[in-house]
Amino acid sequence: MVLGFIEHVGGAPTSLSLELLTMARRLAQRMGVPLEALVIGGSGASASGILASYGVSVVHVADDERLSAYAPAAWAHTMVQLVEAAHPAVVIGTGSDRGAEVMAHVAARLRLPLAANCTEVIPGNPFLVTRQRWGGSLLEEARLKGAVKLLTVAPHAVTVEADATATDIEVETKRPSLEDKDFRVTVVPQVEADTGKVSLAQARVVVGGGRGVGSAEGFQALEELASLLGGAVGCSRAVTSLGWRPHADQVGQTGMRIAPDLYIACGISGAIQHMVGCRAAKHILAINTDKEAPIVAQADYAVIGDVKAVVTAVTSEIRRLKPS
Amino acid sequence: MNVLVCIKRVPATGGHIALTPDGQNIDTRYLGFTISPHEECAVEEAVRLIEKHGGSSTVLTLGPEVATEQLRDAMALGMDRAVLLETDGREWDPVATTDAIVAAIERDRAAGRDYDLLLFGNESADSAGYQVGVRVAAALDLPCVTGIKALEIREGKAAVRRQTESGWETSEVTVPAVLTVKEGINLPRYPSLPGRLKAKKKEIERSRPQWVDGGLEKVRLSLPVQAAHTVEMLGQNGDVGPQVVELFRRLRLL
Incomplete structure (x- = not known):
């Protein structure tokens, strides 16, 4: 199974998560295995409709109200428990700040290598990835080892494409077993006053x-x-x-x-x-x-x-x- | 307080990157080297923390002997002590790098030096693995916040802010802790001449860690294929107003 870590806003997967699903589905098809997804945080289950249209057969939803705030170590511990229970061959996150952070925690806990910002994955033995260095000015072809292959997808390297043959999706809700220690870091969003200026990120x-x-x-x-x-x-x-x-x-x-x-x-x-x-x-x-x-x-x-x-x-x- | 900053020596690239003929490395024959940008800000942050709260700062790097140049640069900015984990020049992946750094921190601890804060860059400019700080935190069982752009120490806690696409988020963590820094947290100072002279004389502690296979192995590097395109010259100097405005119209911006 290929497992994708989906980021979402109120149940709507982020655009980077859709890029991830596009790459992960192609990889799963090439390996002849199903594509599954993990969704953490409030209203995650409502993502299942969209996930099905991208070829996800099972969506795992973590049920713990403490996970509604972003706590990187707790989110990673949740992922690690799913990896240990479901034995995916590959786990893929996005290259967003959160995707990179959670996947780094997962890799550290499992003591497995992690390839960040991949643009291409060729499964097999050896398992080959192409990843970005220098912000994408340079590409590295690398062998990725480890019992579970961990990687993140470089932002905007994949054109989003839904699955033409999507079928039913199963929703599996589970309560992870988390410790207080997992919540040593919790992140609180800070709402900024609107300055009325056009932001650099949005400007035409x-x-x-x-x-x-x-x-x-x-x-x-x-x-x-x-x-x-x-x-x-x-x-x-x-x-x-x-x-x-x-x-x-x-x-x-x-x-x-x-x-x-x-x-x-x-x-x-x-x-x-x-x-x-x-x-x-x-x-x-x-x-x-x-x-x-x-x-x-x-x-x-x-x-x-x-x-x-x-x-x-x-x-x-x-x-x-x-x-x- | 005691602060450790881990830095990396990286080439200072200019307009384009050239590779060595075997595709294994960047051709650095005509390039200078620098401290990776996020880490340069981590050094500045550590120097400011010690100026404000007192204590001692250590800068550490894993790299070849020539990386002492970047350790001295950091000391010229005000870092007190420097540690070189010397390599033979081959590539150390994030797992191997983490093991060597953790072993060095544990040696310091055994010698009675505990760190309150361990600062890293969010990612290195060159290999950009986005993970060594998080891995070190996990190995030492410390809390970790990545990508911070503001830091304040108050009552044994580190209050941090990080920037998101839509604004900011905050977090507070008990020290000791690992923090990974992004450029913009401060504007690094220029080293003073007395600082440079002092840094030249300081001793650098050295050891040679054992390379391990961390499981991410570089096969070769390549440059992304650039789509061929042409440049349309609109003109020269001050008489180009109408041509540029015509372009804005063509692109439907006016």
């Missing part, structure tokens, strides 16, 4: 600035352009290291991963750590003085020139056409 247009913007003040021109386009401002790691912008604005391997319709990269060289954060953008427009900068070769559109001069010319043209 992101205007990103790098060292080439020149100074913290230089970002004013970028703010203006973003506001005219209803977008948000982002930046490179060089800029946060210089203290010009807060880290929350950083796009890249150790910052935000964004997927806007258009990313306007102003004075950004295009180091791989930055491209990891913006390569999901539908289009990239590079504004750079150096036509040899790596960003230009990776962009769809480019303007060669000084950031301030170009951005100011663009904002004046927008203003000329749409006087406010």
Whole structure:
């Protein structure tokens, strides 16, 4: 059996969980074994309809009201008990923060290897995986050993596809046996006040600035352009290291991963750590003085020139056409 | 309080990655090396904790002899003591890495040095296994919170915050504890010249742990296939306003 660890919001599986199910079903079919799922947290059983349409034959629901809050060690202990009772050949989690955290706890408890952020799995002996390194700028082919194969799926590496031949699903509700120790860490969500600003994660247009913007003040021109386009401002790691912008604005391997319709990269060289954060953008427009900068070769559109001069010319043209 | 920070030496990559001909490693002939970014912030956090609460900080790395460069960088930022778990340069997977770190922590404990906080990066920049901190916590039976972006110590507890896609979440954990840090928790300072000179003279404690097969074995590395595409040049300098606005219209952004 292949077992998928499903994350959900009120019974609706997250999009990364659907990607996981797509990969897990193909793997289960290739191995000739059933696909099952574990759902933890309130209203998990209501996910069964959607899970059935993705080819899940049994959904295991953990019944313990203490599990309605996220407690990584307790969630992992619940998974470990299911693994010990049901003996899956493969256990797959998502590459989300929670998926990675729970699977790391599971691997630690079972003392088994874990392959993080896989893009491809080839079952057999040896059991081969392809996994992402450097935020996906590099791929590693690896042999994964262990009595149970543990892995997480790289986000956005699989296109979601429901199962054409889905049939009935069985719901198995069980109460895990958990200790107080499993609840030493419990996570409480903190609701933020809505600032009314377009968030970097949701914006259709992101205007990103790098060292080439020149100074913290230089970002004013970028703010203006973003506001005219209803977008948000982002930046490179060089800029946060210089203290010009807060880290929350950083796009890249150790910052935000964004997927806007258009990313306007102003004075950004295009180091791989930055491209990891913006390569999901539908289009990239590079504004750079150096036509040899790596960003230009990776962009769809480019303007060669000084950031301030170009951005100011663009904002004046927008203003000329749409006087406010 | 006593704080341990575990760091990793990684190449400082630029515009693209090149591989060695055998596909086993990144070609680092023309690259510098650095402390993996999340861990650099863990070092800064430890230095600030000791400045505020008193105590001692230790920085530890598992890596080749040249990784002493990153241990000295950490000491230049203010870490008190450094430990090198020296390898022969081959790849240590997360299980093997965990075993070596746990053994070193237990040696320190036997010598009377207990840690209140063990800080790791959430994931290393290069191999990105997302698990060593969690594994060390499990082996030592300590609580663990991953991916923290704020930390405050009060009355024997660590109050932490982590960022989610939609906002923040909080947690509180009794120390001793393992915390894995994400960049953004602080802005690391630049090392001072006196700090660098002091770090140069400090002793580094060394040992050579035994490599074990942890069960995740690299076969080869490859670069993802890039779809071929062309760049449309819109123009140069200040006279491009109309062309760029035309593009915004084509993309239905205006």
